[in-house]
Amino acid sequence: MDPRALRRFRKNKGALAGLVLVLTVTTLGVAGPWLAPHDPNRQFRDTLVLADGLPAGPGSVPGHLLGGDPLGRDELSRLMYGARVSMTVAYAATALAVLIGVLVGLVSGYLGGLVDGALMRFVDVVLSMPFLLLAIAMQRVWSAPGLWVLCLVLGVLSWTTLARVTRAKTLEARNHDYVAAARALGYPHRRVLLRHVLPNVAGPIIAIATIMVAQMILAESALSFLGLGVRPPTASWGSMLSEAGGLVLGMPRLVVYPSIFIAAAVFGFNLFGEGLRDALDPKE
Amino acid sequence: MIGFIARRTGWALFATLCVIVVVFALMFVAGDPAATTLGPHASREAIHDFQVREGLDQPILAQLASYLGVGRCVRKNAKGYTRPDGSRGFCGLLEGDFGVSYSAREPVANVIARRVPRTLVLSGMAMLFELLIGVTAGIIAAFRRHTWTDTGIMFGTFVGISLPTYVTGPLALMFFAFLLGWFPVGGYGVGAWEHIRHALLPALILAVTGAATYARVMRSDLIDTLRDDHVRTARAKGLGPMAVLFRHGVRNALLPTVTLIGLSLPFLVGGAIITEKIFAWPGLGLLTLEAINNLDAPMVMAVVVMFAIMVQIGNLLADVAVAMLDPRVRG
Numbered sequence: 001m002d003p004r005a006l007r008r009f010r011k012n013k014g015a016l017a018g019l020v021l022v023l024t025v026t027t028l029g030v031a032g033p034w035l036a037p038h039d040p041n042r043q044f045r046d047t048l049v050l051a052d053g054l055p056a057g058p059g060s061v062p063g064h065l066l067g068g069d070p071l072g073r074d075e076l077s078r079l080m081y082g083a084r085v086s087m088t089v090a091y092a093a094t095a096l097a098v099l100i101g102v103l104v105g106l107v108s109g110y111l112g113g114l115v116d117g118a119l120m121r122f123v124d125v126v127l128s129m130p131f132l133l134l135a136i137a138m139q140r141v142w143s144a145p146g147l148w149v150l151c152l153v154l155g156v157l158s159w160t161t162l163a164r165v166t167r168a169k170t171l172e173a174r175n176h177d178y179v180a181a182a183r184a185l186g187y188p189h190r191r192v193l194l195r196h197v198l199p200n201v202a203g204p205i206i207a208i209a210t211i212m213v214a215q216m217i218l219a220e221s222a223l224s225f226l227g228l229g230v231r232p233p234t235a236s237w238g239s240m241l242s243e244a245g246g247l248v249l250g251m252p253r254l255v256v257y258p259s260i261f262i263a264a265a266v267f268g269f270n271l272f273g274e275g276l277r278d279a280l281d282p283k284e
Numbered sequence: 285m286i287g288f289i290a291r292r293t294g295w296a297l298f299a300t301l302c303v304i305v306v307v308f309a310l311m312f313v314a315g316d317p318a319a320t321t322l323g324p325h326a327s328r329e330a331i332h333d334f335q336v337r338e339g340l341d342q343p344i345l346a347q348l349a350s351y352l353g354v355g356r357c358v359r360k361n362a363k364g365y366t367r368p369d370g371s372r373g374f375c376g377l378l379e380g381d382f383g384v385s386y387s388a389r390e391p392v393a394n395v396i397a398r399r400v401p402r403t404l405v406l407s408g409m410a411m412l413f414e415l416l417i418g419v420t421a422g423i424i425a426a427f428r429r430h431t432w433t434d435t436g437i438m439f440g441t442f443v444g445i446s447l448p449t450y451v452t453g454p455l456a457l458m459f460f461a462f463l464l465g466w467f468p469v470g471g472y473g474v475g476a477w478e479h480i481r482h483a484l485l486p487a488l489i490l491a492v493t494g495a496a497t498y499a500r501v502m503r504s505d506l507i508d509t510l511r512d513d514h515v516r517t518a519r520a521k522g523l524g525p526m527a528v529l530f531r532h533g534v535r536n537a538l539l540p541t542v543t544l545i546g547l548s549l550p551f552l553v554g555g556a557i558i559t560e561k562i563f564a565w566p567g568l569g570l571l572t573l574e575a576i577n578n579l580d581a582p583m584v585m586a587v588v589v590m591f592a593i594m595v596q597i598g599n600l601l602a603d604v605a606v607a608m609l610d611p612r613v614r615g
Binding site: 014121124125127128129130133134138214218221222225226238241242244252255256259262263266267270271 | 295298299300302303306307310442443445446447448450451454455458557558561572573576584587588591592595596599
């Protein structure tokens, strides 16, 4: 990274806070299953379900820091496993979207002409697909969808912005002398694109991809909230929210915990992404 | 210019057609609507009758052609939904016929016509809140730039963008409706005034993200505008800071916001699925969710078609507006 960009980034307190949040939730996603004190699907009927059938509150039972969920499962462990689901889906779907978007954008911007026209019309078509609706419908097609179906659906439906931005940046880069020089040296298109154009359009792509991770976290938990994403008993922040929805009056904490995790993750990626954008592409 | 509009309209129609084909195919592979609609205890004959009546025993291409209205109608005539002469001619979209809902057993168009006004009440109020809150916050932030007010508002918009409705919704329901009793606990109410009263809280929740977005756009555009020469001239003329801000700054900076409003039009009609679910608001969003869960293909298709057309109209208007301002785009 350009040292000036790095300096700009380091001076941005918000972006640094975002980075800390991003690292925290990512670590939680990777290491959550090892950090979690219990099996997220094990029901502690003797200790976490009280005599009146309600789950034990936070701190009241030793070894269960945040208490139990309505089915007597350890809340903290479920939150940590939920981080793995959210992070897996968010990163994988974003990676897929970046792969498609950058490829389409590079080819479109570099080759121009008919190819460009056709690809951009294709982008228009994908853009007019109703995102949530299609995601729901595709979830319905696979009656017991795995995580990978979810990633596939989200990735395939959200690469269009990246394609447009990459194309615009490629058009800009194409006219620079270093690209002309590389071409004059007789390098094949692939090498010119990957070695000379791509590094120079990478900045905005990285920033957009970071913010996209936040949107993917939102999309995954939205689908799981609607009961159309990750299926029970797998823990996900969205499905935990929907399970707690009916109990919001009696046990608001069951809504508050997953909400905090979702908000913190999304907030972190948004802040970090904005910081990256400001650092890599200074307007002022 | 006319050639440009014609070309873009052609592409918009093509894109809409693509969306229809994709979703139609998806609904086709999603499962057997007969079994879902009639329930687990339906007899084999009943299921067969259903499939014949709705043309589900026909090949998918015949069904698609029938749905679009470019091929013979595969739906058996049921009383009330036939053409006046009782013939089995065309019966699809081109005839303005959205079909008959499997689960509601009445024309899709009627069901949608009932739901659209409800969704418009909710989304319309949400948009009002978005603009009122968002634009005001954006103006204040730009005017008080580099102060704690500005930092606070910008932090607030970040929180707003990061909080989805399924987080804010249940919490607001608990706090403002259950505990404080300021708002009804959900539903739709009876009578116009009750509708509005019931829509207040869901509309506010729905407006959070939009308001945050408008505030950010408004702030950055207003800051840019306030650097322009005509603003400096106005200041030099001796106009007061408020007059400069509103007459010369806000008026010009509102343009991108107006474009954003145009692009958000489709979501005004179709985009409130989650909020409607949380607050049990019986609009199009809830209808869509039910239709998908029931595999009610005609209903799902109708919503998708409406959404796709709205998106295309929005994009078309935006493109035409840009082309009018910038001749290079027409190409």
